[in-house]
Amino acid sequence: MFEETMADYCGSKYAVSTDNCTDALLLCCEYLKVDEVTIPSKTYLSVPQSIMHAGGTVKFKDYLWSGIYQLEPYPIWDAAKRLTSNMYIPGSYMCLSFHIKKHLKIGKGGLILTDDKDAYDWFKKGRYEGRGEVMYHQDNIQINGWNAYMTPEQAARGLMLMQNYPENNDDLPEKPYYRDLREFDLFKNIEVVK
Template identity: 40%
Template sequence: MLLRVGATNGRTGGKRMNPFQVVHDFERALSDYTGAPYVVTVSSCTAALRLALRWWYLGHGEREWNVTVPTRTYPSVPMAVVWAGLRPLFAEMEWSGMYVLYPTQVRDAAKRLTGHMYCVGQFQCVSFHPQKPLGLSNGGGAILHDNAEADVWFRRMRFDGRTEGIPTKDDEYTMIGEHCYMMPPTAAEGLQRLSIYAREYDHANQPSELELYPDLSKWAVFREA
């Protein structure tokens, strides 16, 4: 049975319920499972990659950087690279479950979700798309990381540049954010599924099936980016 999520105007004992508490609970459960000190859930793995890459770019001088991307991967990966202000540089490579977007510390881990998978110093982006390991009905993604400063930035970026817990009219906007936070019903499903997955379906990797992806290096849209 899925956890019930309180309505935004619900009250318990005179105290307003926080409908996003279940999102925080899911993030803590993922932290315990993967070993990542911080977990930030978002609406998709692509959003996770975009935010993680943008954070890296802002911290490295905002100059032109080439980022190595497999020629055969999902098209939104090099798109996330471009949106972050970087340039995709395609390379032939075999990968299984996860790969590094060199020279960044960002890893596309869309096809991996295992216990204690976190790698120190990395920003690992996982996917909850229905066809990925955990497989949530409405998808979603998360950034696994160990950077306290980045954690604050990610949480504001995913929430329209807002500060969590502060009403819109009372907040002070200091950044242009995105609208890519995870909704409570998705987190509630994830919390339930993770408890089962951790016991019964903790597979090392989902097959990469590279032959199903096109050769992205041939796409003009990326050569012109």
């Protein structure tokens, strides 16, 4: 019910809930088998880590963003700081966050918005150890999935919060500003593109 509510509110055909936005990004990167991905140098540090865990190479670009940005050139959007009605970009995979500091303060949780049925089916299995909607001993596991699903308790809280949720919201402010990720040893040798 939470996924249906979010898809309807955001204007996408499908929504797949996850345990956080980081895992939503990881699932998208895994599904698309990303190669080189360009992101802003000032963003949350789990974004490049998700790309790297999926086998991709990160490149940084110096620019300020507000609310949402693309993991270029892929149709993956980090929308952790945006949640407003009809925000979905057709043909994309938009990843949302429900951290306590975000719009919908579930406490923990994420979501992937999409209009791609094949991706939707893959994300549902990928977030749940590769399992379908049957008991795992009755299933034929075909993909190497993750334990990245949203708990029923988190989904119920999200449904409760959506009952009085406003139709339109501004993007969350960028303050405190994200640290330039190149300051961390893990990312100091990453190429910067113009």
